[in-house]
Amino acid sequence: MNPLTQFTLAELRQRTSVKWRMYADDVLPLWVAEMDVPLATPVAEALHAAVDRGDTGYQYGTAYAEALADFAARRWAWPDLRVDRTAVVPDVMLGIVEVIRLLTGPGDAVVVCSPVYPPFYAFVGHDGRRVVEAPLGPDLRMDPAALDEAFRRVGGAGRRAVFLLCNPHNPTGVVHRRDELEAVAELARRHRVRVVSDEIHAPLVLPGAHFTPYLTVAGAEDGFAVLSASKAWHLAGLKSALVVAGPQAVADLSRLPEEVGHGPSHLGVIAHTAAFRDGGPWLDQLLDGLHANRELLAGLLAQHLPSIGYRPPEGTYLAWLDCATLGPATGPTTGEPGVVTDLAGPARMFLDRARVALSSGHVFGTGGVGFVRVNFATSPAILTEAVSRMGRAVNES
Ligand SMILES: Cc1ncc(COP(=O)(O)O)c(C=O)c1O
Numbered sequence: 001m002n003p004l005t006q007f008t009l010a011e012l013r014q015r016t017s018v019k020w021r022m023y024a025d026d027v028l029p030l031w032v033a034e035m036d037v038p039l040a041t042p043v044a045e046a047l048h049a050a051v052d053r054g055d056t057g058y059q060y061g062t063a064y065a066e067a068l069a070d071f072a073a074r075r076w077a078w079p080d081l082r083v084d085r086t087a088v089v090p091d092v093m094l095g096i097v098e099v100i101r102l103l104t105g106p107g108d109a110v111v112v113c114s115p116v117y118p119p120f121y122a123f124v125g126h127d128g129r130r131v132v133e134a135p136l137g138p139d140l141r142m143d144p145a146a147l148d149e150a151f152r153r154v155g156g157a158g159r160r161a162v163f164l165l166c167n168p169h170n171p172t173g174v175v176h177r178r179d180e181l182e183a184v185a186e187l188a189r190r191h192r193v194r195v196v197s198d199e200i201h202a203p204l205v206l207p208g209a210h211f212t213p214y215l216t217v218a219g220a221e222d223g224f225a226v227l228s229a230s231k232a233w234h235l236a237g238l239k240s241a242l243v244v245a246g247p248q249a250v251a252d253l254s255r256l257p258e259e260v261g262h263g264p265s266h267l268g269v270i271a272h273t274a275a276f277r278d279g280g281p282w283l284d285q286l287l288d289g290l291h292a293n294r295e296l297l298a299g300l301l302a303q304h305l306p307s308i309g310y311r312p313p314e315g316t317y318l319a320w321l322d323c324a325t326l327g328p329a330t331g332p333t334t335g336e337p338g339v340v341t342d343l344a345g346p347a348r349m350f351l352d353r354a355r356v357a358l359s360s361g362h363v364f365g366t367g368g369v370g371f372v373r374v375n376f377a378t379s380p381a382i383l384t385e386a387v388s389r390m391g392r393a394v395n396e397s
Contacts, residue, residue, distance in 0.1 A: 064276075
């Protein structure tokens with residue numbers, strides 16, 4: 001059973017989350033990273049059982065971390081994800097903010113590889129840290145020279161700085177290789193920059209690629225990773241995530257304020273635990289469906305929008321489309337990075353003329369102007385209709 005084909009468009013329009021409510025009913029929403037899937041049966045059953053027993057108090061214990069550790073050992077050959085080096089946090093972005101607070105002070109720098117997930121700018125800036133960009137290379141992979149240059153500017157004796165790694169990378173869908181991550185660890189050590197790895201998309205690696213947990217690479221012992229079941233099992237509304245400290249970051253983790261653990265939802269912890277513990281077969285079906293959609297999208301773009309650049313992602317359910325050839329019709333972009341709902345350039349044009357909502361490239365920072373991000377975690381029918389509409393909008397203009 002393909003989880004991506006279980007709902008009709010009419011059924012999806014009954015939803016009340018931001019993906020389905022932000023735009024009018026004639027718009028096909030392929031923007032924010034929510035999936036058009038039902039819950040995995042083990043997750044739904046765990047939630048129903050909790051409701052039946054009135055188990056809706058405060059979260060407690062290590063079941064979530066144990067389920068993740070077991071999943072990581074089975075799926076990613078990560079043998080030593082130690083439960084006593086983890087902390088439950090409300091969600092990935094708040095976990096990242098809390099870890100950055102442990103490692104830096106106001107005004108300190110956080111390096112990101114642009115273009116990257118817009119809240120990296122928004123949350124880091126909101127917390128009084130300075131975002132410094134180390135743009136991806138032309139192949140959309142991390143550029144060691146750009147990282148070296150950025151780390152040199154922000155790191156060094158007596159200074160505190162963090163590299164916020166996106167592993168796998170949103171919006172490009174690049175899955176970093178072990179050698180690339182080792183190079184990151186080596187550069188970070190050399191310049192005394194601490195690494196925080198956002199691994200929320202880790203379970204969503206598609207056939208042909210292999211996920212490497214940052215904390216398993218040589219030199220990453222003082223790093224942090226933040227993981228969650230929320231992207232891969234569609235649980236963003238059921239708040240919880242896990243911070244994992246490397247062996248040399250345990251003392252830092254011990255300074256995490258107790259109140260941070262008050263934020264996660266108990267029902268969220270129950271759902272996320274069930275996902276990592278029992279949601280593997282459902283995930284495999286999802287990955288088959290996403291792999292098929294990745295191929296379908298390639299065919300649809302070749303047919304309807306052949307001038308658009310598309311490098312099929314290795315992971316995530318996000319496609320990063322280069323619309324530069326659509327030309328001046330797409331309009332200039334002037335907005336700042338970080339505001340996920342801001343629309344300009346090709347994304348504005350596709351909303352106005354095709355009634356398809358995409359994420360606008362400019363909010364992903366340097367390198368994003370002229371791009372759109374497509375969320376293809378939807379049914380083949382909706383994906384086909386959306387790209388057909390986009391093609392008509394361009395070809396009839
Ligand atoms: C790279 C990345 N990090 C974090 C998040 C948000 O995670 P959370 O809702 O747990 O804060 C997303 C959501 O799409 C994401 O793509």
